[in-house]
């Protein structure tokens with residue numbers, strides 16, 4: 001393509017998927033002066049009416065914030081609208097709560113509205129004159145080596161052929177671009193559904209418009225096979241997510257069974273949600289499945305690439321999916337710049353370097369899922385977190401808890417695992433040493449006392 005004022009070639013980019021990652025990626029490409037066409041299956045969500053109490057929120061941490069910052073959106077989207085969560089608040093079965101800070105004062109994660117984020121990113125992308133949004137357009141097939149795409153307009157089914165120099169698939173966990181990529185030889189793909197599903201509930205604001213629980217916390221009800229979390233919303237309501245095996249959801253098939261279940265496992269949440277609202281919201285929609293997708297390589301030559309959930313969908317037990325997808329956008333821009341927008345080598349490097357990190361966070365999210373599901377004794381949740389925070393406060397640069405390295409640093413995800421393994425080895429050696437010296441001391445003491 002032609003070279004722009006910065007001397008770099010300008011290309012026509014088609015981004016498939018106008019979700020969180022596709023819209024952010026559109027901002028990155030537009031900022032570099034490329035011609036961007038964003039194709040989204042759904043209608044323009046900004047035109048849909050807002051259903052109160054149906055807002056879904058997400059935890060945004062440093063990786064996602066850094067990506068927003070580079071396109072000048074962190075202040076507007078996070079500082080002004082995000083709600084900081086400085087600690088996790090654990091709800092025990094007896095209704096007591098304990099909080100453990102995530103770190104020092106500035107170490108917080110933000111609760112942000114998914115729809116607010118998606119609408120804001122769409123509006124930010126559209127501000128660029130070189131961005132063109134096409135809604136109600138579903139990618140149905142493509143010849144990715146030629147940069148050719150076939151869209152089906154919804155609901156008329158009218159076919160539209162589109163060409164671009166670069167196709168970016170940001171079309172989510174069930175990506176159509178990825179499906180087309182998988183027709184090529186040497187493309188790996190694996191997906192895993194877990195037995196747990198999830199369902200969103202809502203804790204409404206109090207009548208005086210304030211939050212019904214302490215506001216700046218990520219509330220967690222760890223119950224082993226059942227887990228529930230609540231993140232705060234700007235309107236003083238809470239979005240509650242209940243994670244439970246599908247066969248357990250199936251047993252809650254009457255209001256009586258549902259209420260008995262909640263009174264047994266989440267007694268303090270029942271008055272907060274309200275019994276009627278709990279019944280109506282619970283039966284309003286079915287639980288959704290959770291899938292983990294790994295695949296690779298992420299590119300085909302210099303004409304196609306997948307990012308976000310399309311490349312690495314993960315179970316949500318680390319709150320990193322969107323953060324990882326946003327980090328994809330930032331790293332892709334950096335590697336394109338490094339290669340002066342010589343797209344072929346840049347995409348190859350992006351795929352080679354990003355894939356191990358993306359697969360690491362997919363693994364860590366699944367690890368957390370297993371850990372939290374098997375956390376039968378709630379005490380160990382607290383003990384582990386307290387041990388981690390104590391060691392981290394004693395040796396901040398040496399002992400970085402896994403959760404801290406993932407959530408509060410830019411350490412490549414694969415390195416977070418190495419860091420954790422190294423620490424586990426140190427901890428094992430220290431504990432073994434302590435045990436051995438205790439035995440030696442006891443033997444010495446016994447010997448002296450006896451002879």
Ligand SMILES: Cc1cc2nc3c(=O)[nH]c(=O)nc-3n(C[C@H](O)[C@H](O)[C@H](O)COP(=O)(O)OP(=O)(O)OC[C@H]3O[C@@H](n4cnc5c(N)ncnc54)[C@H](O)[C@@H]3O)c2cc1C
Pocket residue numbers: 016017018019020021022039040041042057058059060137138139140170171172173174175176198241307308309310316319320321322323324325
């Ligand atoms: C219960 C739950 C909780 C989560 N909590 C967090 C959290 O706290 N923090 C966090 O960082 N992440 C979280 N995530 C993960 C996060 O939601 C995803 O990682 C993120 O939405 C991925 O964004 P994306 O743009 O890649 O995909 P998506 O958000 O799925 O967007 C894909 C877009 O592509 C469009 N599309 C799909 N197919 C086509 C097609 N054929 N043609 C055109 N358009 C198409 C879709 O309409 C959609 O708009 C959570 C996920 C779940 C399920």
Ligand SMILES: Cc1cnn(-c2ccc(OCc3ccccc3)c(C(=O)O)c2)c1-c1ccc(Cl)c(F)c1
Pocket residue numbers: 059088218220227228229243316317318319368371372375380381384385403
């Ligand atoms: C959305 C979001 C953002 N971060 N986290 C998160 C995840 C895990 C955590 O610890 C895991 C652990 C606890 C105890 C032992 C090992 C690991 C912590 C923490 O330490 O506070 C926070 C979540 C989240 C998402 C789903 C569920 Cl079900 C959940 F509980 C929390």
